[in-house]
Amino acid sequence: MNAQGCLVFELKNDIRELAALSRHVEALGRRAGIPARTLLEVNLALDELFTNIITYGFPQGGEHRIRFHLRADPRRLTIVIEDEGVPFDPVACAPVEAPCPLEERRVGGLGLHLVRNLMDEMSYRRTQGKNVLTLRKRIERQEPPACEAG
Amino acid sequence: MNREADMEITEETRGNARLFRLQGRLDSNTSPALEQRLAEALSNGTRGVVIDFKHLDYISSAGLRVILKTAKALKRDNGKLLLCCMQDYVKEVFEIAGFDSFLPILPSPEDALREI
Numbered sequence: 720m721n722a723q724g725c726l727v728f729e730l731k732n733d734i735r736e737l738a739a740l741s742r743h744v745e746a747l748g749r750r751a752g753i754p755a756r757t758l759l760e761v762n763l764a765l766d767e768l769f770t771n772i773i774t775y776g777f778p779q780g781g782e783h784r785i786r787f788h789l790r791a792d793p794r795r796l797t798i799v800i801e802d803e804g805v806p807f808d809p810v811a812c813a814p815v816e817a818p819c820p821l822e823e824r825r826v827g828g829l830g831l832h833l834v835r836n837l838m839d840e841m842s843y844r845r846t847q848g849k850n851v852l853t854l855r856k857r858i859e860r861q862e863p864p865a866c867e868a869g
Numbered sequence: 870m871n872r873e874a875d876m877e878i879t880e881e882t883r884g885n886a887r888l889f890r891l892q893g894r895l896d897s898n899t900s901p902a903l904e905q906r907l908a909e910a911l912s913n914g915t916r917g918v919v920i921d922f923k924h925l926d927y928i929s930s931a932g933l934r935v936i937l938k939t940a941k942a943l944k945r946d947n948g949k950l951l952l953c954c955m956q957d958y959v960k961e962v963f964e965i966a967g968f969d970s971f972l973p974i975l976p977s978p979e980d981a982l983r984e985i
Contacts, residue, residue: 734897734898735898737896737897737898738875738898756958759927759958762927763927763929763962766896766897766929767929767930770896770897770929770930770931829930829933829934829966830929830930832965832966833929833930833962833965833966836965837965
């Protein structure tokens with residue numbers, strides 16, 4: 720495991736933290752040489768999951784921390800999100816319906832539908848009072864990763 | 870940077886239509902501002918809306934919800950919502966969400982305005 724490809728950070732349950740989330744993802748992406756398109760997709764998936772946690776995870780209110788571990792291997796990005804909110808398993812959530820007429824479209828579940836399509840794997844466990852979600856995304860590189868001096 | 874400034878909205882009247890241009894990021898922070906601007910236009914009687922995405926770099930489901938809500942409201946009132954000039958990545962998000970099946974995405978604002 721390359722220390723340059725690892726990042727651990729915490730965000731408050733505040734929607735304004737979305738800016739910090741995208742800055743962290745971009746910083747790791749630059750360090751690990753992850754293609755821009757992959758980064759945008761990861762950023763969107765994490766935005767959706769983070770927004771879900773802060774919207775539904777803490778009905779009692781108060782300040783809470785959501786913890787992110789990101790690890791970039793040469794061909795794969797692994798992300799673990801931990802929160803102490805109410806138990807919620809996004810993997811077990813039913814997918815949204817197939818395309819249908821405008822009048823019948825519902826918006827619920829749209830964020831998770833995007834996550835499922837943008838990430839390659841998603842697994843969930845509830846442990847020690849925490850939701851732990853692990854996501855994996857293949858890194859499609861045009862060319863072998865460059866070696867960085869220093 | 871002030872998060873509110875992460876998206877800029879400009880609007881102008883073009884014939885019978887109202888043209889909105891978006892710049893920056895449309896996410897759960899910035900989508901309420903767009904929702905409000907669109908709701909104001911609709912309550913002022915606008916029935917033709919074009920949204921230009923040329924300078925929009927990012928959209929999340931919060932942004933898609935505002936678009937869907939506006940499309941439904943306009944359809945109820947025999948109005949029309951048309952989108953144009955989407956960057957590849959934003960278009961990909963629309964396609965994954967299946968929104969491209971009921972919302973036409975046109976190459977230019979002029980193409981969209983002609984359809985109103």
